[in-house]
Amino acid sequence: MSSTLAEWILGRGLTLWPGFFLLGTGLLLFINMQSAWAAPLDMLIHDPFDTEGWVKAPLGQPWQDQRLQLPEAVLPGTHTFVKPQSLAALTNYALAHNPQTRVAYQNLQASAAGLGVAESAWLPSISLSDSASRFQGNTTAGFRIPIINSNSATLSLSYVLLDFGLRAAQKDAALAQLYISGFDNNSALSKVALTVTQNYYQLIGEQALVRAYAQTIREDTASLNAARLKQHSGMATIADVLQAQSALAQARAQWISASATVRSDQAALAESCGLPSNNPIPLVPLNIHQLPPDITPSLQSLVQHATQHNPGVQAAAARILASRATLREDQAQGLPTLSASVSAGKRFQNGLAPSQNWAIGFSLKVPLFTGFHDSYQIQQARRQERSAQASLNQETQSIALTVYQDYQTVMGARAAAAAAQLAVKSAQASLAAIRAQYKVGLSTMLNLLTAQATLTTAEQTRIQDITTAYVQLANLANALGMIGLPKAGNLSGGLA
Known part of the structure; x- marks a missing residue:
């Protein structure tokens, strides 16, 4: 019996071993698949593309x-x-x-191209296709079919x-996006102008302080020399000299x-101008004897102007148009679509006369059920429209507050500057x-x-x-939607 089994294994069994091997391999892979959840053949090689080679660092x-x-x-440069x-x-x-x-600006140009993409949907689509094949097959009776060489060219036109x-x-949505990009471009221009203005006045202010400190050094040097002369003459003590030295x-x-x-500050100004930080920029010095310009329009007219011309508010309003579109x-998307198509072509096969074909057709697509996708998408769009309206109200309120605060800061700083002018004149006269008096001994070095x-x-x-x-005037101009400081030293020329 054992010999019979051996003969069967050597005779019949060996012819079936590939099937047993595949069956066993399949069972093992199926068992492993219960934990790995991968296709059976995918588990034969752990990392065929050597992705772990990209992460060699420990x-x-x-x-x-x-x-x-x-x-x-x-x-x-x-x-x-x-x-x-x-x-x-x-x-x-x-x-x-x-x-x-x-x-x-590049984003604005991209949005303009996006409008062209939406406009292109109104034009027909034309395509030319060509395919070539070489085929040969055998019949079940063992006869070989001659080689067939074929080439087909087709010109198609489709139009909605x-x-x-x-x-x-879709066109209105692309146009609204163009509006948004345009207002964002204006906002970028205004922000750059504001940054330059802030850095400009920060720099010339510090330069004026340097000149003021230099004048103080000259004054303290003169006081030190006077103290030394009086000490040599016996009219002052060493304490006066030490006080003057400390002040100097x-x-x-x-x-x-x-x-x-x-x-x-020079580096910051150069960077805001698009220059290297070490690029020197000579500036017109700050006129410390001239007060900042006054604001002639009323606060109410400024707020009204800002809510209509600020690019942030305009962009928020344009987002409402985009959400509506x-x-x-x-x-x-849930309504029917009717399309027309026209095609014509030729087929060349094994040197025979070409065969021609053409077709004219109409296609009607009527959506019936999308798994509630369209209904939820419409609900989402409605909520987004309401959100855009709320964002517009929020942006408008924020800009109105900014205008009010900047206006008050400008007026306060201008009044303070006027008072500082008088304080400087009084301090100069007192000094x-x-x-x-100190030269004649009627005042002390401390005084x-x-x-x-x-x-x-x-x-x-x-x-x-x-x-x-x-700087606050520049902030106010930025809130009003102006690029840079207003001309002619006031804001009336920039208001409609």
């Missing part, structure tokens, strides 16, 4: 790949300014060279005849700190009188240094109030 080490070639950024620049000139240069404006407003809604050292420390701040587009410190503080306050007023 845990806690930075990842890098020598083959990686990322696009390189283009650093800005230097620019030489031949004369001191005004704020208007620097703003115009920054609007053309700051990367933010370029990004916004009726879509119940789908294409119109403090003034020099303030001058050094302000000079370092100037260099930092999206709602109409989603509603049109001159005390210095004269002289106090008067000098009072003048320095008054100069600092005047410069800060003037620059603050200009």
